[in-house]
Amino acid sequence: MITEEDVIQIAGLADLSVPQGELTAFTGSFNAILEYFDILDTLEIEGSLERKLFNVFREDEVTESLSQEDALKNSHNPEEGYIRAPKVV
Template identity: 65%
Template sequence: MVSENDVLHIAELADIGIATSELGKFTEQFNAILEYFDILDTLAADDELDRPLVNVFREDEVTPSLPQEEALANSHNPEDGYIRAPKVI
């Protein structure tokens, strides 16, 4: 169970200002969250998944790249084969 002092300590670590009028509500919410974790702890974690694992990534396909002239065609001010960009300081 989380106490109001624990909530104040957590708020200080997270650099979050909590008003004293909200302290009771935050404490209740923290304890409610921890109760959900207690429920989750009762579930068996060593069961196999009911669905098969599927790779969602596509295979890499080698395709010809864009020629340099076409890549620079819409550039306003190309320089030495590169796109020139403004300085960032």
């Protein structure tokens, strides 16, 4: 059973918050969904997962890409070709 405190912590890992007034209902539906997922516990696991691996890399050659101007077009207050982001420390 996931508690309201668990929900707050998990949401924080994803840079999200659940408003206090919605927390009880959110936690309730969260647990109902997890309970439904429990059907996977009845799956009989045989053998291993098939993994078809093949190389999808192209040759390392310069190809057409977005211009710096286009890449920055949708950002807020770019400065001298850089994107402005919150401070890390």
